[in-house]
Amino acid sequence: MNLHNKKKLALVISSILMTSVTGFSGATLANSAKTDEVEVIQVRGIRGSVVKSINTKRYANSIVDAVTSEDIGKFPDQNVAESLQRITGVSMSRNFGEGERISIRGTSENQNRTLLNGQAVGSADWWVDSSASRGFNYTMLPSEIVSGLEVYKSPEADIDEGSIGGTVIVRTRKPLDLDANKIAGSVLMQHSEISGETDPQLAGLYSWKDDDETFGALVSVFRQERNLRRDGIEAWSWSHRDVTLEDGTTIDNVYTPGGGGSAMFTQERIRTGFSLTLQYRPSDNTDVTFNALDSTMEANNANQNFLWLPGYGNSQYTSLNVVEHDKVGKFAQSGTFGLSPDGNNILDETKIRNSKLKTKSYDLKIEHEGELWSSSYHIGVTEGSGGTQTDRSVGWEGNAVHSFDASNVESIGTNYAKDPADGNNWQLGFLRYDSNDALDKEYYAQADFERPVDLAVFSKVKMGVKYRDHKRENIRLRSQTRTDLNWSLADYSFAAPSDFLSGVGTNETLRDYAMTDLAKTRAAGDALNWQYGLLHDSNFAIKEEIVAGYVKADIDVEGMRGNLGVRLVETQQTTGAYVGPADAKVWKEEDTSYFDILPSVNLAIDLDEDMLLRFGAARVMTRPDYAAMTNATTYNTETRVGTGGNSKIDPYRATQFDIGYEWYFSEAGIFSAAIFYKDLQSTLGNNTQTEVFDGVPIEISRPINGPSGTLQGLELGFQTEIVDGFGVSANYTYVDGESKDVDGNDILIPGISESTFNISTYYEADTFSGRISYNYRTGYDTGRAWPGYQDAYGQIDASLSYNITQNVTAVFEAVNLTDEHTVSYQEKGVEQALTGVYADGRRFTAGVRFNF
16 A cells, blocks of 8 residues: 555544444444435346446445346346345355345344345245244245345445344335336246246336336235245154163163154245336426335145154164264164054145245335535335134054164164054054234334534435334244044045156155045135134234434545444344243233443545555444244244244444455456454353253244354456457355353354355357356354254356347246255254255246336
């Protein structure tokens, strides 16, 4: 750095010290859509998207990465999360072969925020046993409405608090920025390899504005279907236990499973909805924008699983093969189960669910630019609702000697004295109906004011206040359990698909068993008379009132820019849940409040015309997951695992520092490097204990206040156009985290993949373009008793397009080209303690996009 830049840096630091009124100790809150000036690039296609994304990063005042739409209605990936994972420092978790949630810089999914045009988006989950999370479910966000994504890794005072990792801001388009009578859309068909189904993916957009360009309207509609199937081998609850064999022999402290099975999951997803933007600009200095999003996903699904369950029906091991393992000591490599003395010892369980989710968001923003002061006013409401309206638990049972064998990695073999494929061997043991309905709703109001100033290194000051009223509720109902129906699986079954678990497991893997006829069982069960009651332990309600205020000053001197600010946040929480003994549950509410002071500073220093040095420091916080904040508990009496909350836990808080280098060596070229450090003053750990529910011992994982810890890492990124039309981008992220459990032992911080790597190449000519991408992340601890430790995963995706005419393009996309499987274990280093190996298969999409 030359002497001139050193003097400018010293001037900035001295100005910060004079104007700061708080140190780096406190907490956070605020929000506002970022409107940093960015050079306008009027190009389209893959290269145009690359250039615009680089431009956003280059001219941002803080540490930001971006993904930009290639054209109207043409985002780089059908799934928005799939695009985000290609950014340095961003990792994605997949569910059923589709990107669902993201984590940033080693933090867990719930420690990052996703904002739609700067505001929160309500969301819920379709699975009845899902834990209520603050993480955003990207399967509810159609890519067609997105114009760009910005990932803020270093916070600014006017962005909502609540993220330790980073904040994703999703940008949508405005009608006055587009040509009048703009029409765009796509007609695609998606083929899922394992299910064998081909489903339509339809989207359309129309934008209009008047001749004076003072009023415009943009509406988009979408309907996307997907019939999926996932084949898997599962096990759970590996733990040290004392085992007594049928002959009375006792084996102490042996690492044994809680059960397992061969599972086939099927689901029909139908996502429909619309977005609407109305924009009114009566003068050059006033702009009024109304945004509405309404997205619905029907997600009816079924899970069939032929289970082996130690102790089911009071059965016992007749033999247990124990070997010595370097990490866990005595390891149960295989075992045989004797007959139940008073019932059945085998469960062939089917779950048949009707699920539906809705996400709605309505936002009004008024912006006015006066002679001195500019102001904006934001009001809105967002709501995520739904869940599983009907969850039918169908338990077919039988009594037979059987065994398991976990001697092979990524497989568990089983053997049964009775043929699992013969429905006559299995009778209905129980039938039960459940339902789960969630509500995630927020009202907000915000006012922001800014004006130019000429004070030392400061060019602009911005201040604002925001109020949020947020509630999260969960209502779980359960019916009586019918054990008197005397149904035989032979009358309600069909043969397992011939390709079930193809390419998964070993020759000893169970691939053929009598599966439940879903339609016939659903019809027979629904015709019965069911009485529902509250499942008290799984019901909760949370109310948060959040008031935030901030002040931010922009720094702008020759060769240097940035911002300095502080956000003050007051959070008042009320959590409610049922507590007390099983026969005397009472609703109990608990109040708590906390105050956070969240200062931040960001600097971008021009080393020369094409090189930047960045520095960032901030105090950050995030609130715990909703399910973690109450005493509510979710139990699974069949798999004997569950999750619970703890009303005494604290927010996560951290102080973070960033330093980065960026070299923009061409219009489409960049090399970047960044080092980050997060000092975690408070973390959450997990405590797993056995709790008894309905007479069944269940392993329940609950959060506890954990000790301090650290996160540090390195990000490297490179992107260039090698020759005209051919480019490559690659990035690598290394993250290292340290923390300890309540006993002082070193533990893995949930969500951290030590290494994440991405590489993409693209080619673009006048009529043809293509892209191929590879994404890889190393294994990580999920922080939950199940699935435990998620193994490393890599995936190759590709896309091709051909311009039939100037306005019509044929497209082809392929996801998971090499048919990778996802694998998990109970804990790192114990690969034989399998908790899941799943095949989601490849997906292929083909069709046309149009743009007029």
